[in-house]
Amino acid sequence: DAGITQSPRYKITETGRQVTLMCHQTWSHSYMFWYRQDLGHGLRLIYYSAAADITDKGEVPDGYVVSRSKTENFPLTLESATRSQTSVYFCASSESGDSPLHFGNGTRLTVT
Amino acid sequence: SQKIEQNSEALNIQEGKTATLTCNYTNYSPAYLQWYRQDPGRGPVFLLLIRENEKEKRKERLKVTFDTTLKQSLFHITASQPADSATYLCARVNQAGTALIFGKGTTLSVSS
Numbered sequence: 001d002a003g004i005t006q007s008p009r010y011k012i013t014e015t016g017r018q019v020t021l022m023c024h025q026t027w028s029h030s031y032m033f034w035y036r037q038d039l040g041h042g043l044r045l046i047y048y049s050a051a052a053d054i055t056d057k058g059e060v061p062d063g064y065v066v067s068r069s070k071t072e073n074f075p076l077t078l079e080s081a082t083r084s085q086t087s088v089y090f091c092a093s094s095e096s097g098d099s100p101l102h103f104g105n106g107t108r109l110t111v112t
Numbered sequence: 113s114q115k116i117e118q119n120s121e122a123l124n125i126q127e128g129k130t131a132t133l134t135c136n137y138t139n140y141s142p143a144y145l146q147w148y149r150q151d152p153g154r155g156p157v158f159l160l161l162i163r164e165n166e167k168e169k170r171k172e173r174l175k176v177t178f179d180t181t182l183k184q185s186l187f188h189i190t191a192s193q194p195a196d197s198a199t200y201l202c203a204r205v206n207q208a209g210t211a212l213i214f215g216k217g218t219t220l221s222v223s224s
Contacts, residue, residue, distance in 0.1 A: 045213065101146075
């Protein structure tokens with residue numbers, strides 16, 4: 001089935017560790033996005049990508065790294081996890097920058 | 113900066129009534145606004161998009177308005193049902209037209 005899949009669904013890691021959250025979409029959408037959702041802040045854009053090998057910073061990019069070597073995949077890496085990065089992370093895709101977004105069901109990350 | 117605000121964190125109404133949610137934006141008028149629904153533990157799901165030159169848009173029991181003078185969008189659910197209980201998010205496109213900026217959401221509870 002076509003869709004957008006995030007893995008893992010839940011992750012617990014320790015401060016200082018590197019962790020990668022995966023995102024895969026089957027629509028061949030050009031645009032992909034990473035948001036984090038926190039109580040009191042709502043959804044905040046971390047990074048986005050307009051096409052393979054093109055990425056751009058969003059509102060809260062510090063401490064995160066992304067890559068887009070293939071159109072269908074957009075992994076998000078926390079290079080050295082901090083407690084402030086405890087959050088729910090959502091990946092999304094869209095046909096173009098102004099099209100509706102299709103979201104995955106999120107990864108709940110806890111940094112201890 | 114490009115802000116978007118949903119003034120009410122929570123809205124409680126009785127079944128059968130019309131729910132009205134408010135979204136306000138600052139600075140320039142975005143080319144369009146989008147509304148999403150989010151259920152607990154799930155990613156947001158797209159509902160409606162309304163463009164700057166459209167005053168009103170409808171989809172079944174949903175209606176969205178866009179007032180560029182007031183810098184406001186209203187989201188209405190008529191004949192509300194308990195199944196409409198969810199968090200509703202509005203979003204504006206950024207100035208580059210490449211990504212969405214979300215409000216914090218309004219959690220609607222419809223009681224029977």
